[in-house]
Amino acid sequence: MLAAAGATMPDRTARRRLDVERVVRLVLIALFGALLYLFVLYPMLQVLWRSVLDGDGRFVGLANYLRYFRTPAIAASITNSLWVSTVAMVLTVLLAFIYAYGLTRTRMPGRGFFRVVAMLPLFAPSLVQAIALVYVFGNNGILTRQTGINVGIYGVRGIVLAEVFSCFPHALLILVAALSAADARLYDAAAALGASRTKTFLTVTLPGVKYGLMSACFVVFTLVITDFGAPKVIGGKYSVMATEIYNQVIGQQNFTMGATVSVVLLVPAVVAFLVDWIVQRRQYALVSASARPLRPGDGALGRRLSLGYCAVVAAFIVGIDLVILTAWRSPRSLPSPGRSSRSRARISSRRPGPRPVRRSTCSRSCPSPFPAWCSGSRTSSRSTRPAAC
Amino acid sequence: MAETVPEVAGARPPAVALEGVTKTFGQVVALRGVSLTVADGEFVCFLGPSGCGKTTLLRIIAGLERQNAGAVRMLGRDVSSLPPSQRNYGIVFQSYALFPNLTAARNVAYGLEARRAARRDVSHRVDELLELVGLRTHRDRYPAQLSGGEQQRVALARALAPSPSLLLLDEPLSALDARVRHGLRTEIKQLQRRLGIATIMVTHDQEEALTMADRIVVMNHGVVEQIGAPAEIYTEPTSLFVARFVGQMNVLAATTESRPGWARVGAVALRCRPTISRAAGMPVTLGIRPEEIEIGSVRNVENRIVGRVSSVQFLGAFTRVAVTAADASLPLLQCDLSVSAFADAGIKEGMELPLALPPDRVRVFDRPT
Ligand SMILES: Nc1ncnc2c1ncn2[C@@H]1O[C@H](COP(=O)(O)OP(=O)(O)O)[C@@H](O)[C@H]1O
Ligand SMILES: [Mg+2]
Numbered sequence: 001m002l003a004a005a006g007a008t009m010p011d012r013t014a015r016r017r018l019d020v021e022r023v024v025r026l027v028l029i030a031l032f033g034a035l036l037y038l039f040v041l042y043p044m045l046q047v048l049w050r051s052v053l054d055g056d057g058r059f060v061g062l063a064n065y066l067r068y069f070r071t072p073a074i075a076a077s078i079t080n081s082l083w084v085s086t087v088a089m090v091l092t093v094l095l096a097f098i099y100a101y102g103l104t105r106t107r108m109p110g111r112g113f114f115r116v117v118a119m120l121p122l123f124a125p126s127l128v129q130a131i132a133l134v135y136v137f138g139n140n141g142i143l144t145r146q147t148g149i150n151v152g153i154y155g156v157r158g159i160v161l162a163e164v165f166s167c168f169p170h171a172l173l174i175l176v177a178a179l180s181a182a183d184a185r186l187y188d189a190a191a192a193l194g195a196s197r198t199k200t201f202l203t204v205t206l207p208g209v210k211y212g213l214m215s216a217c218f219v220v221f222t223l224v225i226t227d228f229g230a231p232k233v234i235g236g237k238y239s240v241m242a243t244e245i246y247n248q249v250i251g252q253q254n255f256t257m258g259a260t261v262s263v264v265l266l267v268p269a270v271v272a273f274l275v276d277w278i279v280q281r282r283q284y285a286l287v288s289a290s291a292r293p294l295r296p297g298d299g300a301l302g303r304r305l306s307l308g309y310c311a312v313v314a315a316f317i318v319g320i321d322l323v324i325l326t327a328w329r330s331p332r333s334l335p336s337p338g339r340s341s342r343s344r345a346r347i348s349s350r351r352p353g354p355r356p357v358r359r360s361t362c363s364r365s366c367p368s369p370f371p372a373w374c375s376g377s378r379t380s381s382r383s384t385r386p387a388a389c
Numbered sequence: 390m391a392e393t394v395p396e397v398a399g400a401r402p403p404a405v406a407l408e409g410v411t412k413t414f415g416q417v418v419a420l421r422g423v424s425l426t427v428a429d430g431e432f433v434c435f436l437g438p439s440g441c442g443k444t445t446l447l448r449i450i451a452g453l454e455r456q457n458a459g460a461v462r463m464l465g466r467d468v469s470s471l472p473p474s475q476r477n478y479g480i481v482f483q484s485y486a487l488f489p490n491l492t493a494a495r496n497v498a499y500g501l502e503a504r505r506a507a508r509r510d511v512s513h514r515v516d517e518l519l520e521l522v523g524l525r526t527h528r529d530r531y532p533a534q535l536s537g538g539e540q541q542r543v544a545l546a547r548a549l550a551p552s553p554s555l556l557l558l559d560e561p562l563s564a565l566d567a568r569v570r571h572g573l574r575t576e577i578k579q580l581q582r583r584l585g586i587a588t589i590m591v592t593h594d595q596e597e598a599l600t601m602a603d604r605i606v607v608m609n610h611g612v613v614e615q616i617g618a619p620a621e622i623y624t625e626p627t628s629l630f631v632a633r634f635v636g637q638m639n640v641l642a643a644t645t646e647s648r649p650g651w652a653r654v655g656a657v658a659l660r661c662r663p664t665i666s667r668a669a670g671m672p673v674t675l676g677i678r679p680e681e682i683e684i685g686s687v688r689n690v691e692n693r694i695v696g697r698v699s700s701v702q703f704l705g706a707f708t709r710v711a712v713t714a715a716d717a718s719l720p721l722l723q724c725d726l727s728v729s730a731f732a733d734a735g736i737k738e739g740m741e742l743p744l745a746l747p748p749d750r751v752r753v754f755d756r757p758t
Contacts, residue, residue: 183486185482185484185486186486186488188448188451188453188480188482188486189480189482189486189487189488190488190499190503191452191453191472191473191474192451192453192473192478192479192480193499193500193503193547193551194473194474194500194503194504194551195474195499195503196503199502199503203488203490203491203499204488207488207489207490210490
């Protein structure tokens with residue numbers, strides 16, 4: 001009898017604790033649900049709704065979409081966006097893969113330093129980085145004036161460069177995580193079977209980071225296609241979907257067309273996100289419990305090569321960030337960034353000269369001048385980035 | 390029942406010869422001056438408790454780990470500083486380590502492809518090996534679609550595909566359940582006999598080593614304790630560690646007497662197997678296996694002990710009887726009896742039982758002070 005009483009006692013307290021846990025869980029779910037609705041779902045639904053209304057608020061069905069795809073100037077922004085995103089994706093993932101490989105698979109000196117430096121672009125929005133690129137490579141940029149060589153930064157080239165720059169740390173985080181999860185046993189097996197470096201890379205390394213690579217591709221693609229800042233600043237006449245929304249809403253006060261482009265823009269972003277989500281779930285099944293962590297080999301050649309490569313990349317990042325920093329400290333000491341006439345006309349009314357740098361660095365605390373849905377997709381895709389490191 | 394050890398033919402150098410191999414990981418000394426030879430066609434087991442350096446030694450032979458000192462020779466060739474690809478062996482890892490993204494057939498083909506064999510030869514050889522391990526129908530399956538035993542067989546086929554002169558197995562059976570393990574044990578042994586390939590198998594399972602090996606290398610804390618045929622290791626252990634690690638052993642703390650060949654446990658004087666003479670009063674450990682203790686109507690006059698049966702344990706082929714000696718200085722003694730001997734003696738718990746420790750079975754080991 002005593003034993004029975006003793007047995008029910010903890011049972012009851014345990015049940016009570018379960019009840020409390022359930023209440024807390026429900027409250028938290030409700031809270032996050034409300035926040036999610038307020039900041040993500042509600043604006044999105046608004047945009048969706050707007051895209052099926054005409055300028056006077058009458059329901060017109062898919063008329064806006066038809067008009068969108070029939071207007072060559074606007075529809076071109078789709079192909080432009082896809083092109084820029086694809087090129088930036090391939091470049092970013094390639095560059096970040098080599099960098100991540102150096103960090104994780106060699107014993108080059110200064111790995112911690114290089115890892116931190118590579119994260120620097122995370123601390124400023126792509127817009128600021130694009131402005132810095134203009135400061136350096138623009139018509140009136142530092143490098144252009146010093147060397148007399150104008151690389152023609154405005155347009156696809158500039159957008160891709162700015163996007164590669166700002167997406168690099170995102171891709172790097174994912175690839176470092178993927179490359180760190182290597183199974184040394186497979187490398188031992190390959191070595192014991194007499195496989196060459198190339199064969200080992202193709203049959204062990206690449207399949208091992210397959211999902212990480214795909215994930216990095218999707219994340220970068222989403223980041224680029226939804227980015228507004230860089231194309232706006234450095235894109236010149238090159239119109240992408242994100243700037244087209246701005247153009248429609250702010251330039252032409254055409255909210256419905258802006259909403260339509262936003263919904264179309266949502267499609268590749270959501271697809272990329274979903275595929276990435278599925279891929280992420282499969283990645284976990286790949287790393288088995290008995291895997292032995294890989295100790296990087298001590299090949300001197302690989303170490304030197306990756307050191308050289310990482311140093312060049314890091315120097316570029318530091319250089320651009322120094323430009324941002326000096327511009328922020330003394331805005332007037334720098335040459336005014338030259339822009340193509342069209343983009344200058346479009347922006348100058350709101351943000352003259354180098355001042356945008358100062359503005360955007362504080363834009364996290366200041367209210368954004370753009371409608372919430374304009375930057376919404378960018379923010380949400382940033383926050384869904386898998387936490388690594 | 391002693392296994393025949395293939396003699397090293399004068400012309401044929403040993404498949405593997407290790408000379409003073411030493412390996413340290415930072416402060417940890419994993420191996421301390423290990424020397425041994427493996428004859429061509431011989432099956433050798435590295436046996437020892439977990440962490441004694443068996444895997445490290447195997448990896449050094451494989452070239453996957455570099456020794457700090459010492460030499461590794463294969464068929465007379467010094468391979469001490471050669472990479473794995475130039476050593477001509479096949480290895481099966483403890484956890485298979487099959488390439489998860491390749492089918493069984495492509496896994497088996499891997500080593501052949503790496504050696505740039507012709508495509509048709511590869512395909513032919515892959516079929517041959519999958520046939521050999523009885524997995525011909527599984528050639529297009531991925532490792533995740535194979536059971537543990539099947540994966541291990543694919544790993545074996547993969548190791549054997551390039552026709553190596555040496556096969557290395559790192560606890561190949563430890564991850565499998567008992568029935569599969571016993572089946573594969575025989576299979577591997579038969580395969581090794583048929584191919585006549587020199588084989589080193591690492592294991593911590595003494596039963597596995599005793600049943601499979603031509604010779605056993607018993608290791609402890611990075612040193613070789615004893616090398617010998619299974620029967621020799623079992624009947625003539627040279628150290629207390631080997632005696633206790635391989636099979637069961639009753640151990641008694643004793644001191645030597647002035648009479649040579651005698652030792653004293655508390656008040657009881659015991660005659661022991663004649664060994665090197667020790668000075669009187671030396672602390673030693675006496676060891677006798679449970680099945681060597683004589684029981685019941687004892688004919689022996691020497692080393693007689695009277696005890697009381699404290700427990701009886703039926704273990705299938707034999708019965709283990711624990712006996713508390715009347716003399717309190719003696720420890721609890723385990724005696725193994727065949728089923729018929731047990732029935733004849735009519736042993737019950739609590740009954741008095743005369744025992745004898747045959748002197749030629751009482752081994753004497755040095756006791757570190
Ligand atoms: N890569 C390594 N780094 C550090 N210590 C190691 C490494 N590999 C093995 N050791 C140590 O060496 C000793 C022997 O290990 P191992 O050869 O794996 O033992 P076994 O295979 O007999 O269980 C252990 O103490 C282990 O901790
Ligand atoms: Mg081991």
